[in-house]
Structures are given as structure tokens and as C-alpha cells.
Amino acid sequence: MSKIALVDDDRNILTSVSMTLEAEGFEVETYNDGQAALDAFNKRMPDMAVLDIKMPRMDGMDLLQRLRQKSAMPVIFLTSKDDEIDEVLGLRMGADDYVKKPFSQRLLVERIRALLRRQDAVATDEVGETEETKVMERGDLRMDPLRHAVAWKGKDVSLTVTEFLLLQALAQRPGFVKSRDQLMDVAYDDQVYVDDRTIDSHIKRLRKKMRTADDEFSAIETLYGIGYRYNED
Numbered sequence: 001m002s003k004i005a006l007v008d009d010d011r012n013i014l015t016s017v018s019m020t021l022e023a024e025g026f027e028v029e030t031y032n033d034g035q036a037a038l039d040a041f042n043k044r045m046p047d048m049a050v051l052d053i054k055m056p057r058m059d060g061m062d063l064l065q066r067l068r069q070k071s072a073m074p075v076i077f078l079t080s081k082d083d084e085i086d087e088v089l090g091l092r093m094g095a096d097d098y099v100k101k102p103f104s105q106r107l108l109v110e111r112i113r114a115l116l117r118r119q120d121a122v123a124t125d126e127v128g129e130t131e132e133t134k135v136m137e138r139g140d141l142r143m144d145p146l147r148h149a150v151a152w153k154g155k156d157v158s159l160t161v162t163e164f165l166l167l168q169a170l171a172q173r174p175g176f177v178k179s180r181d182q183l184m185d186v187a188y189d190d191q192v193y194v195d196d197r198t199i200d201s202h203i204k205r206l207r208k209k210m211r212t213a214d215d216e217f218s219a220i221e222t223l224y225g226i227g228y229r230y231n232e233d
Helices: 011-023 034-041 060-067 084-093 105-123 161-171 180-187 196-213
Strands: 003-007 027-031 048-052 075-079 097-100 136-138 141-144 149-152 155-157 177-179 220-223 227-230
Touching: 003 011, 003 034, 011 027, 011 105, 027 034, 034 048, 034 060, 048 060, 048 105, 060 075, 060 084, 075 105, 084 196, 097 105, 105 161, 136 161, 141 161, 149 196, 155 196, 161 180, 161 196, 161 227, 177 180, 180 196, 180 227, 196 220
Parallel strands: 003 027, 003 048, 048 075, 075 097
Antiparallel strands: 136 141, 141 149, 149 155, 177 227, 220 227
16 A cells, blocks of 8 residues: 655645545545644655645745655645746656646646656566566666666765656667657546646756766757657767
């Protein structure tokens, strides 16, 4: 049973969403501010977190920043209707997805399940070796899907599930262009719609993380109006 942490200062959301998730078979922990959630996470990390952005004591952005110092667990942001800047900033900081308020609880459940499936796909060692699960080396890049491990020039790089899948999709065929739509198909289930900005934000975050290992990292090339490609040289 996957454990979902739900962090929001709106008690109505905490109550209604936790009831829905529990009915879907999840174990749910609720917190009404970021600091309370962080204190609990320091003792035991959940499998996924769903975070509101605007909260007292510690907001969702601050909580995400602290989480990313120690964990790559999937994170979904709950954003207000007009918070486009917050959405982009959240993705650049390492969130895997976002859902706008007011939201369909069924949509939220589907996005949670999609992220957990992708996490299982890159983290479990119980699957057979395929093109997607075997260790891949492309020049200075080494990716081990079964251990969710990435290294660049021998230095480990911590990626979220979404960032890992995007890098894997690009590096599998160096020199070939992947459109944003193709990358959406890799990172999200068919029933989940995201716009181009979401993919662009993940790619920016991915580049930033790779540059922590090598400040001259330039293997991911943008082809404006077309998409992205991985260059092995």
C-alpha cells in the first residue's frame, strides 16, 4: 500500500481528498502546514507528496526545496487557478506535476497512480531486462533504471522520476529529435494532459542538475519549435 502525504492548509481539501485516496486503497497522512510535514518526513518519508503552495509556517516551495536535498520522491503541486508563475517555478525546483484548484479528485487520483507507476518502472529490480531497464551508457552519461541511478563523468546526479524518464528517452537515441508531444507521452499517461511549458520546465531543471556535475554540460540541445535531442559528443 503506497503512502501519500497530503499537505494543505484547507481542512476541507484534506478531509475530502484523504477520503477519496483511502477509498482508492492508499494510506494517507495529512498535514496543514509545511513545517509539520517536514518534521514527519524527517522521521519517515512517504512514497509521494501532494503539496499546496501557499501555506503558513512553511509554504510548499520551501518544503519542496528541503525535500529535494534528500529525496527524489514524486511530488505533485496543488496550485491556484491563476498561479502560472508558481507552476513553472515549482517544476523548475523539482516537482513532477501540478494540478490546478479547483480540481477533479478523479484527475488527481489518476496523476498519483501515473507517477507511482513510473516510479515503480524505474526503481524496481523485479522486472526483466529490456531496453528501458538495462544500464545505458552514452559518452559521459551512465543510467541504471533498476536503481534509479544517474552519473555524469562519474559523479552521481539525483533526478526525479519525471526527469529520469525524459533523460532516458532522449539519450536512448543520440542525435534523434524528440518532440514535446513525444516527451509528454514518455513522462505522462495518455489521460493526463500537460502543456509545452511543463516539458520545457522539466528540461530546464534537468539541465541545471546535470550542470551540478559538470558546469559545461550541453548534451541536451533545444531545437526551437521542434523539440529536444541528446548529443553524445
